Amino acid sequence: MSTDLNQKLNLETAQIYWHELQRYFASGNAIFVDASLDLIQVATQISEDNAAQIKQWMASGLLDVVKDSQAMQWYDDDAVVWALVIKPLVLVQPIIKKL
Numbered sequence: 001m002s003t004d005l006n007q008k009l010n011l012e013t014a015q016i017y018w019h020e021l022q023r024y025f026a027s028g029n030a031i032f033v034d035a036s037l038d039l040i041q042v043a044t045q046i047s048e049d050n051a052a053q054i055k056q057w058m059a060s061g062l063l064d065v066v067k068d069s070q071a072m073q074w075y076d077d078d079a080v081v082w083a084l085v086i087k088p089l090v091l092v093q094p095i096i097k098k099l
Contacts, residue, residue, distance in 0.1 A: 009043045013084045015095065018074035021083060024090040025071050032070060033093040034062040039082055046086050066092060 024030040033042050034057075042063065045053045057063035074081065074094075082093040 005044060005047065006040060009040050009047075009084060013039060013082060015080050016083045018071070018079045018081055018092075021081070021090060021092060022075075025066055028065060029089050030066040030071075031089050031091050032064050032066045033082075033091050035094055035096045037062055037093075039084055039091060039093050043084050043086050043091055046089070046091075 021030055033039055037057065042057070054063065073079075080095055082091075082095060084091045
């Protein structure tokens with residue numbers, strides 16, 4: 001992974017209310033990233049078109065389009081998520097609050 005790409009992706013990552021991402025969800029471009037994965041690493045693998053790694057995450061259920069049930073729950077909870085744009089996709093990762 002290049003340091004420049006890593007820095008660029010870090011700068012483009014933000015916390016945002018799920019409500020603000022509804023148009024991406026509606027167009028099928030909101031991609032769920034499990035909280036166990038590093039969002040920057042996932043974005044890098046997508047940017048570099050690493051199909052083998054992406055398929056592995058998808059097969060494990062760690063990466064997928066945001067499901068209707070997830071979207072409704074986040075909407076109802078007024079959730080804030082981590083988001084990162086990798087055009088035309090928006091990677092969305094739930095924020096896990098530590099106790």
